[in-house]
Amino acid sequence: MLATARPLFVIVMLAQVTQWVGQLMLGALGSAEDVALFATAQRTALLTSFILIAVNSIAAPKFAESYRQEDMKQVRSVALMSGKLMTLFALPVVSFMFIFAPWLMGLFGSEFTQGSNILRILALGQFVNVITGSVGYLLQMTGHERILRTNVVISSVFMIVGSALFIPLYGVTGAACVTAFSIAIQNLLCVYHVNKKLGFNTLNILRSH
Numbered sequence: 001m002l003a004t005a006r007p008l009f010v011i012v013m014l015a016q017v018t019q020w021v022g023q024l025m026l027g028a029l030g031s032a033e034d035v036a037l038f039a040t041a042q043r044t045a046l047l048t049s050f051i052l053i054a055v056n057s058i059a060a061p062k063f064a065e066s067y068r069q070e071d072m073k074q075v076r077s078v079a080l081m082s083g084k085l086m087t088l089f090a091l092p093v094v095s096f097m098f099i100f101a102p103w104l105m106g107l108f109g110s111e112f113t114q115g116s117n118i119l120r121i122l123a124l125g126q127f128v129n130v131i132t133g134s135v136g137y138l139l140q141m142t143g144h145e146r147i148l149r150t151n152v153v154i155s156s157v158f159m160i161v162g163s164a165l166f167i168p169l170y171g172v173t174g175a176a177c178v179t180a181f182s183i184a185i186q187n188l189l190c191v192y193h194v195n196k197k198l199g200f201n202t203l204n205i206l207r208s209h
Contacts, residue, residue: 004145007145007146007148007149008140008145008149010149010152010153011145011148011149011152014152014153014155014156015152017156017159017160018152018155018156018159018179018182018183018186021156021159021160021163022038022042022159022163022175022176022178022179023035023038023039023042025163025164025167025175026038026167026171026172026175029164029167029168030167030171030172030175034171034172034175036112037112037114037115037118037172038115038118038172038175038176040105040108040112040115041105041115041118041119041122041176042122042179044097044104044105044119044122044123045097045119045122045123045125045126046126047093048090048093048094048097048123048126048127048129048130049126049129049130051086051089051090051093051130052086052090052129052130052134055082055085055086055134056082056134056137058082059078059079059082059134059137060134060137060140060141062074062078063075063078063079063134063137063138063141063142064141066078067141067142067143072198072199075138075142075198076198076199076200079133079134079138079194079200079202080133080200080202082133082134083131083132083133083134083202083203086130086131086133086134087130087131090127090130090131091127094123094124094126094127097119097120097123098120098123101116101117101119101120101123102116104119105119115172117173117176118172118173118176121173121176121177121180122176122179122180124180125179125180125181125182125183125184126183128180128183128184128187128188129183129184129187131203132187132188132190132191132202132203133191133202133203134202135187135190135191135193135194135202136148136187136190138190138194138198138202139190139193139194139197142197142198144193144197147193147197148190148193151186151189151190151193152186154185154186154189155182155183155185155186155189156182158178158181158182158185159178159179159182162178162181162182163175163178166178191203
């Protein structure tokens with residue numbers, strides 16, 4: 001139990017780093033206006049991931065049950081089906097955010113419309129999070145939580161170092177790009193390890209089957 005809990009504890013802690021370090025760095029290196037724009041855009045972009053949360057709540061127990069029964073065919077089937085569902089539902093949400101970003105940001109005040117591109121960048125990062133599928137839960141539920149921990153550490157280091165380098169140069173846009181890239185890096189690393197350890201690619205939208 002402890003052997004499993006330790007890497008999961010690190011994962012949970014570093015997930016908070018990814019979520020908050022952009023705002024904290026902007027607070028230290030940028031302006032209050034930058035923090036407000038970034039925080040608002042980030043919260044709005046996170047609406048994309050509610051699809052991931054909803055599907056994972058069903059898929060994760062299925063992964064664990066199928067893996068315990070050594071039914072890798074079922075693990076693969078559930079993973080690809082859940083990935084397709086998430087992509088199907090996320091695509092219109094992200095498209096709406098891209099097209100109507102000024103309107104969405106304007107809901108918080110006319111001065112927030114200048115953060116439209118920030119919302120687009122962060123929404124793109126969340127879209128990568130969704131289309132890669134339930135890769136984090138796949139690794140957790142199949143005994144590869146240490147691999148997931150390593151991927152999260154790499155992503156968090158990139159987030160911290162990237163924020164320190166790019167926020168002074170590019171301000172809130174730099175924070176948004178670093179955040180989106182960090183999310184993408186973590187999930188693409190997980191895709192790679194799921195393919196390596198479990199034998200299938202969750203990027204099903206790029207596959208014919």
